[in-house]
Amino acid sequence: MSNRIAEFASTAAPARASLRGLHADEIRALQAAPLFSVQGFSLQGGELTITGLILAPDGDPAAVSLSAEPGVVFAVDYPLANPTAGQVFWYWPNAGASAFRLRVDLAATRHEGEDFRFRIHFAGRPDDVAERLRTTILVPKDLGQMQNFPGAAALSRVHRFHTINNVVPQASADAFRIVEIARLHGFDPQAGAVLDWGTGHGRVIRFLRQAGAAGALHGTDIDPDNIAWAASHLPGIAFAHGPLMPPSVYGDGQFGLVFGISVMTHLAPAVQQAWLVELDRILAPGGIALLTFTGDSAVAYSSQFLDRAWLDDYLAKGVGRDVPNKDLAGLIPDSNYYRNVKQTAETARAVCARHFAIEAIYPCMFGYQDLLVLKKGRRRQRRARPA
Numbered sequence: 001m002s003n004r005i006a007e008f009a010s011t012a013a014p015a016r017a018s019l020r021g022l023h024a025d026e027i028r029a030l031q032a033a034p035l036f037s038v039q040g041f042s043l044q045g046g047e048l049t050i051t052g053l054i055l056a057p058d059g060d061p062a063a064v065s066l067s068a069e070p071g072v073v074f075a076v077d078y079p080l081a082n083p084t085a086g087q088v089f090w091y092w093p094n095a096g097a098s099a100f101r102l103r104v105d106l107a108a109t110r111h112e113g114e115d116f117r118f119r120i121h122f123a124g125r126p127d128d129v130a131e132r133l134r135t136t137i138l139v140p141k142d143l144g145q146m147q148n149f150p151g152a153a154a155l156s157r158v159h160r161f162h163t164i165n166n167v168v169p170q171a172s173a174d175a176f177r178i179v180e181i182a183r184l185h186g187f188d189p190q191a192g193a194v195l196d197w198g199t200g201h202g203r204v205i206r207f208l209r210q211a212g213a214a215g216a217l218h219g220t221d222i223d224p225d226n227i228a229w230a231a232s233h234l235p236g237i238a239f240a241h242g243p244l245m246p247p248s249v250y251g252d253g254q255f256g257l258v259f260g261i262s263v264m265t266h267l268a269p270a271v272q273q274a275w276l277v278e279l280d281r282i283l284a285p286g287g288i289a290l291l292t293f294t295g296d297s298a299v300a301y302s303s304q305f306l307d308r309a310w311l312d313d314y315l316a317k318g319v320g321r322d323v324p325n326k327d328l329a330g331l332i333p334d335s336n337y338y339r340n341v342k343q344t345a346e347t348a349r350a351v352c353a354r355h356f357a358i359e360a361i362y363p364c365m366f367g368y369q370d371l372l373v374l375k376k377g378r379r380r381q382r383r384a385r386p387a
């Protein structure tokens with residue numbers, strides 16, 4: 001790949017030393033893996049350009065490379081200046097020069113797949129299937145997949161970015177990850193019914209067919225506007241407006257796979273418990289639940305807004321003081337329901353282990369969010385109390 005700012009390869013600029021009593025080294029140690037984000041793509045003059053950011057291991061761009069499938073002719077400009085990332089990732093060396101631009105020469109490219117797939121390779125990371133899934137960039141080739149979205153306000157309620165060229169590559173890659181990880185843990189995409197719990201406007205479930213899921217597809221959300229939009233615009237998927245608290249409308253054992261991306265991350269611990277019981281009920285024996293949680297890496301990502309007292313409390317208890325999130329104000333009846341919740345992966349594991357067997361925890365599988373893979377039906381037996 002071509003490095004436009006070559007000097008960054010040899011001298012990693014140190015991160016800012018401290019912020020509101022937080023130290024760069026301790027925050028950096030919380031982030032489980034080097035991160036990346038795809039922020040958009042555009043098509044001009046025979047070139048497909050994909051932009052985003054990559055936080056290089058130790059801030060060293062030489063520790064990053066990109067690869068593509070055979071036939072794809074491309075070049076990469078990296079690292080490029082990125083002042084916004086420099087503020088957000090204040091603790092990460094060289095975050096201020098973390099932008100990348102990946103240019104595909106469409107005239108020279110001969111590639112037959114339905115999407116362009118690239119991989120980011122981070123030196124020092126395991127080269128296993130989880131890392132491959134985590135670091136895949138995917139851009140659909142079919143322009144039809146880039147039409148038919150709700151407006152910017154609806155988009156930004158479910159996802160930080162709010163344009164179609166942000167949403168499409170991220171959502172299609174998320175769908176690919178969901179299907180592949182579920183398959184890895186025993187879900188049969190040819191047969192099982194799938195529920196996107198907390199679907200928003202169907203951001204991810206709309207890409208599940210292309211990702212290989214052939215069974216019935218369902219989506220539910222407490223946001224009545226987004227679910228109404230999804231129900232009237234996305235044929236072939238059954239959408240239902242859901243309640244704040246169980247029960248849902250679904251039957252016992254109806255699904256082989258339930259996934260919830262950034263849903264548990266907004267629910268108070270007691271509400272999480274109630275929904276875990278419900279997800280257990282609607283999963284078939286052996287069914288898989290894929291749920292994301294905001295743990296240490298999310299704390300690092302949000303650290304520009306946190307202070308010493310909050311962090312000490314989080315580290316001591318394994319769960320941070322949660323705060324109300326106003327994104328659903330006026331859309332749901334309880335203004336205290338929707339929250340921003342951070343809990344360590346160990347806390348999330350303990351919470352879920354009361355209801356499910358924990359198959360795996362994948363840190364930073366969805367950006368800075370950790371993924372827990374839960375399986376129904378192999379719950380730990382409670383020890384009989386001694387008489």
Ligand SMILES: C[S@@+](CC[C@H](N)C(=O)[O-])C[C@H]1O[C@@H](n2cnc3c(N)ncnc32)[C@H](O)[C@@H]1O
Pocket residue numbers: 157158159197198199200201203204220221222223242243244245260261262263266267275328
């Ligand atoms: C951050 S958004 C993520 C949306 C979607 N999963 C995605 O990745 O695009 C969280 C979503 O969870 C929904 N939500 C929160 N609690 C819920 C619940 N108990 N049942 C269903 N949806 C819920 C919210 O309305 C919101 O659409």
